[in-house]
Amino acid sequence: GAVVSQHPSWVICKSGTSVKIECRSLDFQATTMFWYRQFPKQSLMLMATSNEGSKATYEQGVEKDKFLINHASLTLSTLTVTSAHPEDSSFYICSAGGGTGEGSPLHFGNGTRLTVT
Amino acid sequence: GNSVTQMEGPVTLSEEAFLTINCTYTATGYPSLFWYVQYPGEGLQLLLKATKADDKGSNKGFEATYRKETTSFHLEKGSVQVSDSAVYFCALSHNTGNQFYFGTGTSLTVIP
Numbered sequence: 001g002a003v004v005s006q007h008p009s010w011v012i013c014k015s016g017t018s019v020k021i022e023c024r025s026l027d028f029q030a031t032t033m034f035w036y037r038q039f040p041k042q043s044l045m046l047m048a049t050s051n052e053g054s055k056a057t058y059e060q061g062v063e064k065d066k067f068l069i070n071h072a073s074l075t076l077s078t079l080t081v082t083s084a085h086p087e088d089s090s091f092y093i094c095s096a097g098g099g100t101g102e103g104s105p106l107h108f109g110n111g112t113r114l115t116v117t
Numbered sequence: 118g119n120s121v122t123q124m125e126g127p128v129t130l131s132e133e134a135f136l137t138i139n140c141t142y143t144a145t146g147y148p149s150l151f152w153y154v155q156y157p158g159e160g161l162q163l164l165l166k167a168t169k170a171d172d173k174g175s176n177k178g179f180e181a182t183y184r185k186e187t188t189s190f191h192l193e194k195g196s197v198q199v200s201d202s203a204v205y206f207c208a209l210s211h212n213t214g215n216q217f218y219f220g221t222g223t224s225l226t227v228i229p
Contacts, residue, residue: 043222044219093160093161095160095161102168105163106210106217107163108153108161109160110160111158
């Protein structure tokens with residue numbers, strides 16, 4: 001089945017530094033990828049939709065200058081958390097769809113645990 | 118609009134108990150419905166899906182039936198195991214652009 005690889009699985013960084021998270025579709029091409037943030041008590045928040053070759057679409061309330069998204073190829077999207085602060089500590093998950101037909105599922109990476117000290 | 122409502126957790130069951138996690142949805146048109154499972158420290162995995170009314174999705178002993186009349190997609194399992202402890206998400210999609218709408222998740226803990 002379709003596999004989405006996310007890297008790193010965890011990262012600890014100091015306040016004020018930037019962190020890049022990669023999301024790759026390993027065996028399929030993804031023109032669209034999605035970035036989620038998962039808060040305590042498990043709720044998923046869609047942050048942005050990453051479109052290959054064009055600008056990402058951010059959800060309301062998500063700072064696009066803080067969470068930089070680049071989707072330079074059909075198999076890679078990156079999320080960069082710039083000037084990270086402790087409140088950015090969270091679990092970030094990417095996903096990609098393997099198709100647009102009826103019942104096409106989203107495939108998820110294993111997530112990245114970001115801790116900002 | 119589109120939204121998914123699922124029962125609040127956490128849910129704690131003894132091994133071999135019967136599981137039901139309720140999920141209802143609001144949608145325009147005829148969405149596809151999904152259940153995803155998230156094990157601790159991992160991303161979400163597709164558990165099962167159904168694409169039209171009265172379809173039953175099933176996998177690993179879990180089942181859910183697409184009920185259009187009640188706009189529901191309740192997840193059931195006849196006999197849960199400790200290894201089923203996870204967070205379960207109900208979701209819908211209209212199959213265009215992979216836009217998904219997720220419920221808030223239900224945490225399940227199965228105790229021996």
